[in-house]
Amino acid sequence: MxxxxxxxxxxxxxxxxxxxxxxxxxxxxxxxxxxxxxxxxxxxxxxxxxxxxxxxxxxxxxxxxxxxxxxxxxxxxxxxxxxxxxxxxxxxxxxxxxxxxxxxxxxxxxxxxxxxxxxxxxxxxxxxxxxxxxxxxxxxxxxxxxxxxxxxxxxxxxxxxxxxxxxxxxxxxxxxxxxxxxxxxxxxxxxxxxxxxxxxxxxxxxxxxxxxxxxxxxxxxxxxxxxxxxxxxxxxxxxxxxxxxxxxxxxxxxxxxxxxxxxxxxxxxxxxxxxxxxxxxxxxxxxxxLNEPNKIGDVSWFKPKKYVGIWWEMHIGKSTWDYAGSQDMNTFTNDMKPTGKHGATTENTKRYIDFAAANNITGVLVEGWNTGWEHWIGFEDREGVFDFVTPYPDYDLEGLNQYAKEKGVEIIMHHETSAAPRTYEQQLDTAYQLMHKLGIHSVKTGYVGKIIPKGEYHHGQWMVNHYRKVVETGAKYQVAINAHEPIKATGIRRTYPNVIAREGLRGQEFNAWSADGGNPPEHLPIVAFTRMLAGPIDFTPGVFDITLPTKENNRVSTTLAQQLALYVVIYSPVQMACDLPENYEGHPAFQFIRDVGVDWDKTVVLNGEVGDFVTIARKERETGNWFVGGITDENAREISLDFDFLDEGVTYDAIIYKDAADANYKTNPTAIDIEEMEINQETSLTLQLAEGGGFAISLIQKK
Structure with a gap:
C-alpha cells in the first residue's frame, strides 16, 4: 500500500x-x-x-x-x-x-x-x-x-x-x-x-x-x-x-x-x-x-575491561557460592560448618588475580564472598538474608583488594539481592561507601527469584525505579553497574554512563544448566539483531572446555572459534573470560583474549542476516588496532571479507583464529586453526565457518 x-x-x-x-x-x-x-x-x-x-x-x-x-x-x-x-x-x-x-x-x-x-x-x-x-x-x-x-x-x-x-x-x-x-x-x-x-x-x-x-x-x-x-x-x-x-x-x-x-x-x-x-x-x-545527555559528568574512574572470576566454577559444579550448609534462615553465624567447596576463598581469589595480571586482564569478579548464600534460594522470605559488607571468614576482602591493586587488577564486587530490593536499598549507601573506600568501581548486581514484596514484577514501575535508584547511588559513589535479572536496556547508558552492561537475555550459564543442549547455535545470531539493539550485554563468553566434562548431559553448542568471535560480535565494555584459568593455560587460542579490545573508536558491521550469521569489525580506541569476529548458526557457510574498512596506508600483523576443516560444534568443537599473515586495506579473504562455528581476527598495526 x-x-x-x-x-x-x-x-x-x-x-x-x-x-x-x-x-x-x-x-x-x-x-x-x-x-x-x-x-x-x-x-x-x-x-x-x-x-x-x-x-x-x-x-x-x-x-x-x-x-x-x-x-x-x-x-x-x-x-x-x-x-x-x-x-x-x-x-x-x-x-x-x-x-x-x-x-x-x-x-x-x-x-x-x-x-x-x-x-x-x-x-x-x-x-x-x-x-x-x-x-x-x-x-x-x-x-x-x-x-x-x-x-x-x-x-x-x-x-x-x-x-x-x-x-x-x-x-x-x-x-x-x-x-x-x-x-x-x-x-x-x-x-x-x-x-x-x-x-x-x-x-x-x-x-x-x-x-x-x-x-x-x-x-x-x-x-x-x-x-x-x-x-x-x-x-x-x-x-x-x-x-x-x-x-x-x-x-x-x-x-x-x-x-x-x-x-x-x-x-x-x-x-x-x-x-x-x-x-x-x-x-x-x-x-x-532518544535519551538525554550525560547527567553525571566525568566517568573516567570507570575503565572498560576484560575480567575473569569465581563464577563458572560454581555453574559446572566445581565449587559453591555458600560457605556452609544450614537449615537456619536467620543471619549467618560462625557456628555453621564449612562445606569445603566454597569458591570465594582468599587463596582461590589470589589465583584468579595472579592469572589476570599475567594475561592483560584487569578485573576479577568474585561471587559468593559475602554472608547469606545458605538461605537465599528456594525460600519465600528472603528479606534481610544478604549482608553486602560482611565477608565470609575465609575471604579477606580488604587484603585481597590491596593484593589486586598491587598487581594492576581491580576487584569487581558482586551483590546478589535475591529479588529482595528493599533489603538492598537499606544497605545501598553503606555498601557503596565501602566500595568507594576500597577504590572498587564496578559491581555486578543480581535479582534472582520472585520480587519481594509479592505482587511486584521485575519489569514493573516499582522495580524500574529501584534499578534507577541503584544507578544514581552508584554515580554518587563512583560505582558502575552491571545488572543481572535487570530491567531492559533502553539507552539510559547515555544519561548515566555508569550503566555499563546488563544481562537481560538467556546467557552462557544456560549451557551449564540445561541438559537439552543449552543455547542452540542460532541463539546468538538472533541476539545480535534483537537484544543487542537495546544495549551492552554481559554474556560471559570464552568457554574453552566446551563439552563440560563435569556436566554429563550438558555442553556449549558452539565451536571454540565462535567463543573467541563473541568478544567482538556481542558488545560489552566489560567482557568476561568465563572459563577456569587452568583451561586457558598454555592454549594458543587464548592469545586472542589477551589481545582483544573492549572499548571502540569505530564499529563496522560487515555482513549478517537475523538468526543465520553476522560479522563485525571494531577499531580499538587508543591503539588503532582492529578486531573482527564472525559467527554462524547450525549451518556451515563460507564468508568472504574485504578489508577496505581498515585505515589507509597501514599494514597490520594479523592472527586468524578459525574453525579447522574437521570442526563441528557437535562432534569436534575445539578444532581450531591459527594462521598469521599481513593484511591491509587491499586484502580479501574467504573463510569457512563450521556448523555452530566462527572466526576471530586480531589486526595489530605494524610498528
Missing part, C-alpha cells in the same frame, strides 16, 4: 463527510522515514509511518485508560504544532564508537479536549533516517496532582505478516530462547510453563522488546522503547488476525495499576528502528539518541 492510498483509507475510516480532518507530517533529514499524525472529526488521534513513501505502519490509534478519570482517546483538538530540526554530535565516554551523530526532525503537537475538564497532552514525534520515535507528555490539570494509568493503548498496525524473532512478554525475565514465526503465529502463552523459568508471569499473548521483524521485501523493523524512566516496561500484545501490536504495560498486582505519576510527566519513547538490511539495525543509534 502506498502512502497516498493509506491516507485515503484513514480518511474513509475516520472522517465524516460533513467536516474535514487535519493531518500533520514530519520527515527524516534525508526524507527516508515519515510520520503522519491525523486527528479525526471525532478527535481521535492516529499516526502512520512510511519508509521511502511505502506505508509500513498503517493508521494506528493512541490513547490511555485511567483510574478515576475518563479514558483519553477522543474529543481532542489540535491547538498548536511546532517543528524543529536537530543535527548534533556527541561523544560516548565508552562504547561501540566514539562519536555519535544525532540528526532528526521533530514535530510537537499540542492537543486539548474540546469538553470539560479540557485536559491537555502533547505528542512528540521524531523522524530519523534509521527509524522513528514518539512519546506523550501529560500536562498539569486543575485539581489533579497525579495520574494513575490502567492501560496505555498505543497501537502499531503492521501492513504485512512479517517474519518475527520474539520472546514472550514475560513480566519478570528475558531469559527465553527466541522463536522465529510469522506475526500471525506468535503464541506467547504457550511459553508460560517453562521449568527453567519458574517466576514467569505472561498474562497476554504479548512479546518483549526489542522484537525484530523482516518483511517480504527484506525491510527490517525492530520495535522497542527508549528512556524508560519512572514508568512500567512495555510489552507488545499481538493480535494474530489483524496483525496489530498494542502496548501492554507490566502491572503491579500489589498496587492494582500499571503506572502512577505526578503531573506533569513524559512517557518513554515508543521506537521503531527501520533498516533496508539487517546489518543496518546494529548500526543504528536511535535508542541512545
Amino acid at each position: 502506498n502512502k497516498l492510498l493509506a491516507l485515503f483509507c484513514i480518511a474513509g475510516f475516520l472522517i465524516s463527510c460533513s467536516q474535514e480532518s487535519e493531518t500533520l507530517t514530519v520527515t527524516s533529514p534525508n526524507r527516508i522515514n515519515t510520520i503522519d499524525f491525523h486527528l479525526s472529526t471525532a478527535g481521535e488521534p492516529t499516526y502512520l509511518v512510511s519508509h521511502n513513501e511505502k506505508t509500513i505502519i498503517d493508521a494506528s490509534s493512541m490513547g490511555f485508560d485511567f483510574k478515576d478519570q475518563e479514558s483519553l482517546k477522543g474529543n481532542l483538538k489540535i491547538i498548536n504544532s511546532v517543528k524543529k530540526a536537530v543535527h548534533k554530535s556527541w561523544e560516548m565516554p565508552w562504547g561501540e564508537q566514539k562519536e555519535v551523530v544525532n540528526a532528526y526532525n521533530e514535530m510537537m503537537v499540542e492537543l486539548e479536549e474540546d469538553k470539560a475538564p479540557h485536559r491537555k497532552i502533547n505528542l512528540y514525534f521524531r523522524a530519523y533516517d534509521d527509524g522513528i520515535g514518539f512519546r506523550y507528555e501529560f500536562l498539569p490539570q486543575q485539581g489533579v496532582d497525579s495520574l494513575i494509568i490502567m492501560d496505555e493503548n498505543t497501537e502499531f498496525q503492521l501492513t504485512e505478516d512479517y517474519t518475527a524473532w520474539w520472546i514472550p512478554g514475560d513480566w519478570d525475565i528475558y531469559e527465553h530462547l527466541y522463536n522465529t514465526t510469522k506475526v500471525s503465529e506468535i503464541d506467547a502463552i504457550s511459553k508460560r510453563n517453562n521449568p527453567d523459568l519458574a517466576q514467569t508471569n505472561i498474562p497476554e499473548n504479548a512479546v518483549n522488546t526489542p522484537v525484530t521483524m523482516r518483511g517480504s521485501d527484506g525491510l527490517h523493523l525492530s520495535f522497542h522503547e527508549a528512556n524508560l524512566t519512572d514508568y512500567a516496561g512495555m510489552t507488545l500484545k499481538v493480535d494474530n488476525e489483524s496483525l496489530k501490536l498494542t502496548s501492554e504495560l507490566v502491572g503491579s498486582d500489589r498496587l492494582g495499576y500499571k503506572v502512577k505519576r505526578a503531573l506533569p510527566f513524559k512517557t518513554p519513547w515508543r521506537t521503531i528502528q527501520i533498516a533496508e538490511k539487517a546489518t543496518e539495525l546494529i548500526d543504528s543509534k536511535l535508542i541512545v539518541n
